[in-house]
Every structure is written in C-alpha cells, then in structure tokens.
Amino acid sequence: MTxxxxxxxxxxxxxxxxxxxxxGVSFDAREGDVISILGSSGSGKSTMLRCINMLEVPTSxxxxxxxxxxxxxxxSGSTAPANPRQVDRIRxxxxxxxxxxxxxxxxxxLQNVIEAPVHVQRRPHKECIAEAEALLExxxxxxxxxxxxxxxSGGQQQRAAIARALAQKPKVLLFDExxxxxxxxxxxxxxxxxxxxxxxxxxxxxxxxxxxFAREVSDRILFLHKGQIEVDGRxxxxxxxxxxxxxxxxxxxxx
Amino acid sequence: xxxxxxxxxxxTLLAGVPVTLQLTVVSVLAGIALALxxxxxxxxxxxxxxxxxxxxxxxFRGSPMLVQIFLIYYGLGQFKSTLQDLHLWYLFRxxxxxxxxxxxxxxxxxxxxxxxxxxxxxxxxxxxxxxACGMSGLLLFRRITMPIAVRNIVxxxxxEVILMVKGTALASTVTIMEITxxxxxxxxxxxxxxxxxxxxxxxxxxxxxxxxxxxxxxxRAMSPHSRRTQRPSEAVEAIATTH
Numbered sequence: 001m002t003x004x005x006x007x008x009x010x011x012x013x014x015x016x017x018x019x020x021x022x023x024g025v026s027f028d029a030r031e032g033d034v035i036s037i038l039g040s041s042g043s044g045k046s047t048m049l050r051c052i053n054m055l056e057v058p059t060s061x062x063x064x065x066x067x068x069x070x071x072x073x074x075x076s077g078s079t080a081p082a083n084p085r086q087v088d089r090i091r092x093x094x095x096x097x098x099x100x101x102x103x104x105x106x107x108x109x110l111q112n113v114i115e116a117p118v119h120v121q122r123r124p125h126k127e128c129i130a131e132a133e134a135l136l137e138x139x140x141x142x143x144x145x146x147x148x149x150x151x152x153s154g155g156q157q158q159r160a161a162i163a164r165a166l167a168q169k170p171k172v173l174l175f176d177e178x179x180x181x182x183x184x185x186x187x188x189x190x191x192x193x194x195x196x197x198x199x200x201x202x203x204x205x206x207x208x209x210x211x212x213f214a215r216e217v218s219d220r221i222l223f224l225h226k227g228q229i230e231v232d233g234r235x236x237x238x239x240x241x242x243x244x245x246x247x248x249x250x251x252x253x254x255x
Numbered sequence: 256x257x258x259x260x261x262x263x264x265x266x267t268l269l270a271g272v273p274v275t276l277q278l279t280v281v282s283v284l285a286g287i288a289l290a291l292x293x294x295x296x297x298x299x300x301x302x303x304x305x306x307x308x309x310x311x312x313x314x315f316r317g318s319p320m321l322v323q324i325f326l327i328y329y330g331l332g333q334f335k336s337t338l339q340d341l342h343l344w345y346l347f348r349x350x351x352x353x354x355x356x357x358x359x360x361x362x363x364x365x366x367x368x369x370x371x372x373x374x375x376x377x378x379x380x381x382x383x384x385x386x387a388c389g390m391s392g393l394l395l396f397r398r399i400t401m402p403i404a405v406r407n408i409v410x411x412x413x414x415e416v417i418l419m420v421k422g423t424a425l426a427s428t429v430t431i432m433e434i435t436x437x438x439x440x441x442x443x444x445x446x447x448x449x450x451x452x453x454x455x456x457x458x459x460x461x462x463x464x465x466x467x468x469x470x471x472x473x474x475r476a477m478s479p480h481s482r483r484t485q486r487p488s489e490a491v492e493a494i495a496t497t498h
Contacts, residue, residue, distance in 0.1 A: 055387060095387070104384065104385075119398055120389040
C-alpha cells in the first residue's frame with residue numbers, strides 16, 4: 001500500500017510578469033513531517049508556501065493535498081483554480097499562520113478562533129467554543145479570550161493566530177515566517193508553541209529564518225535559491241559544510 | 256438687540272425642526288441606498304459603469320447644491336408638457352419633492368466615495384486570512400470585509416449627515432418652511448435679522464450637537480477594539496484626509 005503524501009508539489013513554476021519566481025519546484029511532504037523552508041529573501045520560499053493553499057496560483061505545475069489534485073485551468077492567459085469550491089474546502093483543511101498575524105481586528109481573540117470552525121466548517125457553536133478555549137489554554141493566552149487583537153503583544157497575537165489555525169483541525173499547517181515580525185524577546189514564546197506542535201506529530205511546513213528551530217525541530221530542510229530547491233535533506237546531513245556553496249554562504253550569513 | 260426676542264424667535268423656529276429633520280433623514284437614507292449601488296458599480300469590472308459613476312460623482316460634487324436644487328425645481332419646469340405626458344409633473348411641481356431629490360442625489364455622490372474608500376481601506380491581509388481559512392464570495396464579504404468597512408465608514412458618514420443637516424437650509428430658497436425658511440419669513444416681518452439668524456444658527460448647532468453625540472455613540476458601540484486602545488484606526492484617518 002502506498003501512503004499518499006500530505007503535500008505534493010510537482011514542477012511548480014510561478015511567474016510575476018516576466019519574472020519567474022519559482023522555476024520548477026517539486027517535493028513531497030509525508031504526514032507528520034516538519035519541514036523548514038530556508039532561503040534568502042527573493043528566493044521564492046514564501047511564494048512556494050502560498051502555492052500550497054492557492055493564495056498564489058502556480059503558472060504551471062500541480063499541487064496535491066493528501067492525494068487530491070487541485071485542479072486549475074488557463075483562463076485568458078492566466079492560470080486560475082478550475083473549481084473555487086474545491087479550493088475553499090482544501091483551504092479549510094490546510095491552515096496558514098502569517099508573518100503579520102492577520103487576526104481580524106473587529107473580533108475578539110475567541111471570535112477569531114471560532115470563526116472558521118463555525119462559519120466555514122459549520123460545526124456546532126458550543127463545541128467550537130469549548131475547543132477554542134482549550135486551544136487558547138494550550139498556546140498560553142486563555143486569559144485573553146475577550147480581548148481584541150490590538151490589545152495584545154505581537155507574540156500573543158501570533159499565538160492567537162496559531163490557535164486560530166489549529167481550530168480548523170487542519171491536516172497541514174503552513175507557517176509563513178511566523179517570527180519575522182516579532183521583537184526578538186517575543187520570538188521564543190512563539191517557537192515554544194511551534195516546537196510543541198511539532199512534537200505532536202503534526203504536518204508542518206515552516207518558512208523561517210530561525211536556524212535553531214530549523215536545525216533542532218525539523219525532520220527535513222529545504223533550501224531555496226533563485227526559485228529552485230538547492231538543498232533537500234535531514235538537518236544532521238545538510239549542516240555538514242561543503243555540500244552546497246549557496247547554502248553554506250546562506251548559513252554563514254544567517255548565523 | 257433683545258435676548259427675550261431671540262428666545263421667542265427660537266421657540267417659533269422650533270416649528271421648522273420637523274421639516275429640517277425629515278429632509279435630512281429621508282435624503283440621507285435615499286442617498287445611502289443610491290450610494291451603495293454607485294459604489295458597487297464604481298468597483299465593478301465594467302469600464303462603462305465606472306465611467307458613469309465617476310462622471311456622476313464629479314458632476315454632483317463639483318457643482319453647488321443650490322444650483323442643483325434650482326436646476327431640478329425651476330429648470331425642469333421648462334419641460335412641463337413632457338413631464339405631464341410622463342405623468343411625473345405632480346412630483347416635479349412639488350418643491351418638497353424637488354429638494355429631496357436634489358439632496359439625495361447630492362449626498363449619494365459623497366456617500367459613494369465614502370463607501371468606496373471604506374471598502375478599499377479594509378486591510379488586504381485580513382481578507383487574505385479569510386480566504387486562507389476557506390472563505391470566499393458572500394461569506395467572506397459578510398464576515399470579514401463588510402464589518403471592517405462599516406467601522407471605517409460610520410465616522411466619516413456621520414460627517415456627511417451633519418453637512419446634510421446644514422444643507423437642508425437651501426430648501427428655504429424654494430419656499431419650504433423649514434428652520435431657515437421660517438427665519439427668513441420672520442425677518443421679512445420684523446427686520447431683525449441679527450436676532451432671528453442667531454436663533455436659527457443656535458438651533459442648527461443644537462441639532463448637530465445631539466447628532467454628533469449619537470454618531471459618537473454608534474461608533475463606540477461598534478468598535479470596542481479602538482475604544483479600549485483610545486486610538487482611531489489608521490484607515491479611518493486615511494479616508495478622512497482623502498474625503
């Protein structure tokens with residue numbers, strides 16, 4: 001029996017105008033994998049992550065989530081999802097955590113967390129609230145349930161955003177530079193939560209600059225350079241110097 | 256100058272308050288309905304629709320409301336026979352209807368721009384967060400875009416309502432007996448322009464004072480997040496400066 005990969009990207013290319021950001025990227029993420037995606041700015045790492053839930057629609061290539069191919073079609077010169085409903089459904093199973101949190105400013109933290117379960121997944125309100133409270137407890141901000149996002153620190157907002165993502169009961173969690181907008185002293189509290197999630201065996205794809213996290217927590221590291229995956233391997237393998245010139249340059253700059 | 260005369264005048268002018276309020280409420284409500292339609296057309300993909308709305312907005316914002324009232328009330332009188340054929344003359348010979356029409360069309364032009372600004376200033380990141388969890392179309396608009404936009408719009412629309420209260424004074428020029436109309440009549444009878452207009456001005460101030468308080472209350476009730484942080488949202492400031 002073959003096990004379907006949780007996420008499968010096949011020859012993904014993405015052009016913005018004439019500039020090709022992704023030049024044929026392919027990889028499979030197995031269920032339970034924690035994959036860190038590294039690369040300097042402009043390498044295409046965020047774009048690649050955003051292709052997984054179709055926030056960016058690849059110019060060509062395919063994305064499959066748990067074996068289900070996301071269908072696209074070319075319409076008047078640009079690629080678009082063939083079936084918007086399929087994309088909505090897949091997005092509700094693939095949660096995303098953003099660099100600048102993107103919490104909904106008009107809702108309390110609890111309302112933010114129950115929004116997708118109640119209104120997208122249409123699960124019972126009571127059940128969602130109980131789950132949301134447990135999740136807020138888990139990320140350590142249970143006391144902030146009635147607060148508005150603007151009343152929280154960056155680290156608390158990002159933990160709320162993680163709770164919001166978890167409330168979707170996602171099969172895959174995408175993190176787009178989750179600590180890059182945080183003050184240095186607040187990075188730790190977010191990484192602690194992410195470490196705990198990794199230890200639970202969740203499937204996580206993390207675009208990050210946190211080398212420590214990538215090294216210690218992830219099962220696998222992808223290094224992107226100029227729109228291509230230059231390095232793909234286990235942290236203990238790839239951190240031995242001399243395997244790839246670009247990666248060595250990158251790591252020596254970052255650390 | 257006699258204070259007791261000002262007070263008497265003030266009491267007399269109260270008779271005009273219902274007409275002033277009626278003109279304001281009806282034209283603001285009709286204006287909002289029209290403004291919504293215009294804003295949707297303004298943000299639509301059709302170039303023709305966008306051109307129509309921008310011409311409309313340009314015409315009604317760029318010309319005096321007084322001229323617009325005269326154009327509808329006096330100007331259309333020239334086409335009496337056509338309007339009679341269309342069975343619309345009974346409307347257009349009524350100054351009250353003509354003023355309401357001019358006020359509504361005028362405030363709709365401003366309202367359209369306020370609504371457009373409010374929709375466009377909804378942070379793209381929050382909309383994207385909605386998409387990322389599986390929302391789209393009407394659900395996304397209902398749960399995310401609209402609630403945020405409305406919170407941007409209310410304070411600025413409040414300003415427009417206050418302008419409309421003051422704008423109703425123009426109705427006096429076409430024989431309507433609202434506050435300013437009654438004031439003009441009193442002056443013709445008494446020749447005491449200062450006292451009468453002082454009383455009229457005070458009455459408008461009083462109406463707008465309560466109106467501002469009401470708008471403030473609505474704003475506070477709707478935006479607990481900005482109330483607690485005591486910081487007006489940046490988006491609101493951004494549209495306020497463009498308006």
